[in-house]
Amino acid sequence: MAVTKRRGYVPQDIEPKWQRVWAERGVLVADDASDRPKHYNLVMFPYPSGELHMGHMRNYVIGDLVSRFRRMQGMEVLNPFGWDAFGMPAENAAIKVGKHPRELTLGNIAIAKRQLAMMGVLYDWSREVATCLPDYYRWTQALFLLFWERGLAYRRLAPVNWCPFDKTVLANEQVINGRCWRCDNLVEKKDLEQWFLKITDYADRLLDDLELLRGTWPEKVRVMQANWIGRSHGAEVDFEAETGDAIRIYTTRPDTLFGATFMVLAPEHPLVERVTTDAQRSEVRAYVERARRETEIERLSTEREKTGVFTGAYATNPVNGERIPIWIADYVLMGYGTGAIMAVPGHDERDFEFAKKFALEIREVIAPPSGPVGELSTAYVDKVGSLVNSGRFDGLPPEVAIPKITQWLAEQGKGEGVTRYRLRDWLISRQRYWGCPIPMVHCEACGIVPVPDAELPVELPPENKPLAENPEWYTVPCPSCGRSARRETDTMDTFIDSAWYFLRFTSAHDREEPFDPELANHWMAVDQYTGGIEHAILHLLYSRFFEKVLHDAGMVEPVEPFMRLFTQGMVKRNGQVMSKSLGNGVAPDDLVKREGADAGRIYEMFIGPPDEDAEWTVSAVAGPVRFLHRVWRLVLEPERIERSPAALSPSDEVLRRRTHQAIRKVTDDYTSFAFNTAVSALMELANAMQEHVAGGGELGDTWRESVDALLLLLHPMAPHVTEELWERTGHAGLCADAAWPAYNPAAAADPTITLVVQVGGKVRDRLELPAGLPEADAREAALRSEKVGRALDGKPPRQVVYVPDRLINLVP
RNA sequence: GUCGGCGUGGCGGAACGGUAGACGCGCUGGAUUUAGGAUCCAGUGGCCGAAAGGCCGUGGAGGUUCGAUUCCUCUCGCCGACACCA
Numbered sequence: 078m079a080v081t082k083r084r085g086y087v088p089q090d091i092e093p094k095w096q097r098v099w100a101e102r103g104v105l106v107a108d109d110a111s112d113r114p115k116h117y118n119l120v121m122f123p124y125p126s127g128e129l130h131m132g133h134m135r136n137y138v139i140g141d142l143v144s145r146f147r148r149m150q151g152m153e154v155l156n157p158f159g160w161d162a163f164g165m166p167a168e169n170a171a172i173k174v175g176k177h178p179r180e181l182t183l184g185n186i187a188i189a190k191r192q193l194a195m196m197g198v199l200y201d202w203s204r205e206v207a208t209c210l211p212d213y214y215r216w217t218q219a220l221f222l223l224f225w226e227r228g229l230a231y232r233r234l235a236p237v238n239w240c241p242f243d244k245t246v247l248a249n250e251q252v253i254n255g256r257c258w259r260c261d262n263l264v265e266k267k268d269l270e271q272w273f274l275k276i277t278d279y280a281d282r283l284l285d286d287l288e289l290l291r292g293t294w295p296e297k298v299r300v301m302q303a304n305w306i307g308r309s310h311g312a313e314v315d316f317e318a319e320t321g322d323a324i325r326i327y328t329t330r331p332d333t334l335f336g337a338t339f340m341v342l343a344p345e346h347p348l349v350e351r352v353t354t355d356a357q358r359s360e361v362r363a364y365v366e367r368a369r370r371e372t373e374i375e376r377l378s379t380e381r382e383k384t385g386v387f388t389g390a391y392a393t394n395p396v397n398g399e400r401i402p403i404w405i406a407d408y409v410l411m412g413y414g415t416g417a418i419m420a421v422p423g424h425d426e427r428d429f430e431f432a433k434k435f436a437l438e439i440r441e442v443i444a445p446p447s448g449p450v451g452e453l454s455t456a457y458v459d460k461v462g463s464l465v466n467s468g469r470f471d472g473l474p475p476e477v478a479i480p481k482i483t484q485w486l487a488e489q490g491k492g493e494g495v496t497r498y499r500l501r502d503w504l505i506s507r508q509r510y511w512g513c514p515i516p517m518v519h520c521e522a523c524g525i526v527p528v529p530d531a532e533l534p535v536e537l538p539p540e541n542k543p544l545a546e547n548p549e550w551y552t553v554p555c556p557s558c559g560r561s562a563r564r565e566t567d568t569m570d571t572f573i574d575s576a577w578y579f580l581r582f583t584s585a586h587d588r589e590e591p592f593d594p595e596l597a598n599h600w601m602a603v604d605q606y607t608g609g610i611e612h613a614i615l616h617l618l619y620s621r622f623f624e625k626v627l628h629d630a631g632m633v634e635p636v637e638p639f640m641r642l643f644t645q646g647m648v649k650r651n652g653q654v655m656s657k658s659l660g661n662g663v664a665p666d667d668l669v670k671r672e673g674a675d676a677g678r679i680y681e682m683f684i685g686p687p688d689e690d691a692e693w694t695v696s697a698v699a700g701p702v703r704f705l706h707r708v709w710r711l712v713l714e715p716e717r718i719e720r721s722p723a724a725l726s727p728s729d730e731v732l733r734r735r736t737h738q739a740i741r742k743v744t745d746d747y748t749s750f751a752f753n754t755a756v757s758a759l760m761e762l763a764n765a766m767q768e769h770v771a772g773g774g775e776l777g778d779t780w781r782e783s784v785d786a787l788l789l790l791l792h793p794m795a796p797h798v799t800e801e802l803w804e805r806t807g808h809a810g811l812c813a814d815a816a817w818p819a820y821n822p823a824a825a826a827d828p829t830i831t832l833v834v835q836v837g838g839k840v841r842d843r844l845e846l847p848a849g850l851p852e853a854d855a856r857e858a859a860l861r862s863e864k865v866g867r868a869l870d871g872k873p874p875r876q877v878v879y880v881p882d883r884l885i886n887l888v889p
Numbered sequence: 890g891u892c893g894g895c896g897u898g899g900c901g902g903a904a905c906g907g908u909a910g911a912c913g914c915g916c917u918g919g920a921u922u923u924a925g926g927a928u929c930c931a932g933u934g935g936c937c938g939a940a941a942g943g944c945c946g947u948g949g950a951g952g953u954u955c956g957a958u959u960c961c962u963c964u965c966g967c968c969g970a971c972a973c974c975a
Contacts, residue, residue, distance in 0.1 A: 420975090694901070703926090835908095876955060
C-alpha cells in the first residue's frame, strides 16, 4: 500500500482543501437525467437569522450524512437548500440597525452559507432559493392565484388574533396560550377583512392520508396533526326560543338530548340581544362586555371557575318539549360548532360544574351498567350503559342511541348529523412589509380583481414600511377597467412561502411556471425529510395541504409531499436549548478552529439518539478527536507492508470478521438513523484494527480491506479526514464518489460463540463453543461445567431451554 | 385534566424477551515521549472477600415467562404537546 510520508492529523490543514474539491467537482449536484434511483433528501430550510450554532447544525449534519450515504449506495441524490427569508424579525431587526431587510437577510444568508461549508455540509447550490427574492415569490403569488381560481382563497371580515407588538394578525396556530408565537405578547381580538385559504375543504383528506404515513412519520407527529384537525361526528339540533328564533346547537352526544336542562350561548352569539328579556338586559350586556375585554388566556383557563348570566329567556327541547332556560357563558366558544350548546349537566363535566354553581337541574339520562345512580355527584361521561328518562329511546346503549336519535331529528326536521373540525380556515393576511404581497387589486367598480399572471411579480417597494402606509405603491390602475384602484396591502403568512419550496427545488430556475410538473414527478415525493419537532403541526400541515391542492390541479402526482419524516431533538447546553438570545450556542467557527469539522460532526452524531434532546458537553468532544487521531495513525503509520499469505492468519480472520460485522452494523444504523451507535461500531472497528497491529498481524489484503471499509463507512460522518486518507492510501477517485462497501455474511460469521449457561435463569458460566452446536452437545458441555454442577447440586435439570449459539438454561 | 415520551454507573448513553452497562467522557494505577487537547497498557455499577467466588442492581410495587431494562397492570418523578372543541 503506497503511503505518503507520515504527518500528524491537523484537520485545519485538510478541511478547506476538500471543501474546495467537492465544490469544484460538483459532488452532490443532482442530475435530472440520471438513471440511478432517485433519492430526494431534504432538510427543513432555515430562516436566516444570522450566525448558526451547533444546535442548528445537528439537522444539517444529519442531512449531509444521509446524502453522502445514499449517494455512495448508488442513488442519485437531490439535496437542495434555501432560505425561508421573509418574516417580521428581519423587518424589526432592519429597523433597529437602520438597514433594509433585504440587505440584512442576504447578509445573514452569506454568513450561514459559509458556516455550512466549513462544516463540510454539501448541497446542490445550483438550486438554491430564497423566498424573499422576486424570482421565487413571483411563483408564490402565482400559486395564490391558482388557489383563488380554485375557490380556495377568499376574503371575509373576521375576528382575528392581533398582536399589538408586531402590529399584525396571527393565525390560530401562531397563538400559543393566548400569546404571540414570536414575541410572546398577549394577543387581542379584532374584527378585520382578512384573506383565508380554505384548508378546511381538505380536512378529511389531511386527516385520512395520515394513514399513508403510518410507520414512516413519527407517531407523535401524526397524533399531533390528527388532534389539530380534530374531526368529530355529532348532530346539529334546533332549539326554538320563545321569540321564535331557532337556536342551533352542535353536540357529539345526541344520545343525551333528554338530559338537556338548559342552554348556553357564547357571549358573542348573534342571538344574544334578541332573546334576552328586558329585565335581564343590563346584566347580560355587562357580562358580554366583560367577556369581550378579557384576553384569550384568561378566558381559556380551565382552572377558572365558571361564570355566566341568565338571559331571562327559555327555549324548547325538541325531543321532549320541555321549557329550558337560556344562559350566556364564556365557556362556550363562538369559534367552535355553532357557538351555542345544549347543556347536559348529568353527562358533561363543564355543564355539571355550571349547573352546580347556578343551581340548575341535573338529570340522569345515561345509566351506567350497574343501574341508575339517581343523585349524580359527578358527570357520568362514559358511553357505556343505557338510556333512561329518554322516552322511547330508554334502554338503548348510547352507541346505538346516537344514530337513532340523529335519524329521528332529521326525520322531524329538527336537526341533522354533521361532522365538525377543530381545524379553522387558514388566515394568511399579514399587515407588514417584509412578506410576499398578495397579488390582488381592489377596484371600486370591479371589486376584487386578481393581478394578471403576466404582471407578476407584484414586487415589494423599496421602502421598509407597512404596505398600507405606502400610497405610491398601492395606487395602481385596475387590471380590469383601468381606473385608479388600490392594491391589496396585506402580505402572506410566511408559512405559505415554505409550503411549496420542496417543489420549486425540482426545477428551481423555471421561468415559465412555479415548477416543472415532469421534474416534480421525477423527484417527488421527498424520500427523507428531516427537521425540528417544532414544525410538527404548522409547516407540515400546510405543506401537505399545498401538495394536495397542486395534485388536484394536475401539477404533481404524489398526494403526500414527505414520505419519511425524521424529527431530530434539540441540542442543549447547561440544560437549556442553544439559542442566540441565551448566548449559550457553540459556534461552528470555534469548533472548526479547535477540533475540526469532522470531530464536531462525529460528536454531534455520537452525543445521543438523534430524535432525543442532547446536552452538549465540551469535554466529551475529546472522544471523537482522539478517535480521528487514532484512525489517522492506523491508516498511515504501520510501515511493515507484507504480502498476504495464501491462507488467512488467525489475526487476519478476526480482523476480517470484525470488518464485515462493522459494515453490517454501520449500514443498518445509518439506514435507521441510529447514528450514535454507528459511531460506536466504527470505534470498535478501529479498536480491532489497533489490536491487530499491536499483535503483529499482517498488513496485507485483509488489512487493506479493513482500512478501506473504515474510511468508506466513516466518510458520511467525517468526510474530510476520510477523503484525505483515501487519497493518501493511493486511491484514484474521491472517497465521496466511491461505492459503499459490500457486506459479506460469510465473512462476518463467528466460528465460535460464547454460550451463556444459566441455572434457573441465573448466569453460572460462559463457554466458548463452536457455532451451530446441536442441543445435546451444548447440554453435555454445560453439564460438564464445575460451576453448573455446583449450582445444580448434583441433581439433573427438570427442564432445559436452549437458544442456539446464545444461551442454555438448565432449570432444576 | 387528556394524550404522548422518558426514568439504566460519577456523566452521555448501549442492549432481536436471552451475558445489563457496548462505545465514549471522567477517574485510578502503570509505561512511554524532543512537539501536539498526545500515545499505549490495565482497571473502573454497588456490597462482602486477600483471592476464588458470592450477593444485590435498569424510579417503585405487582404480574406473565425457564428467563424481563425489554411485555402487561398499578404507582411515583421529569419532559413535551393539547387544553372549557360541547
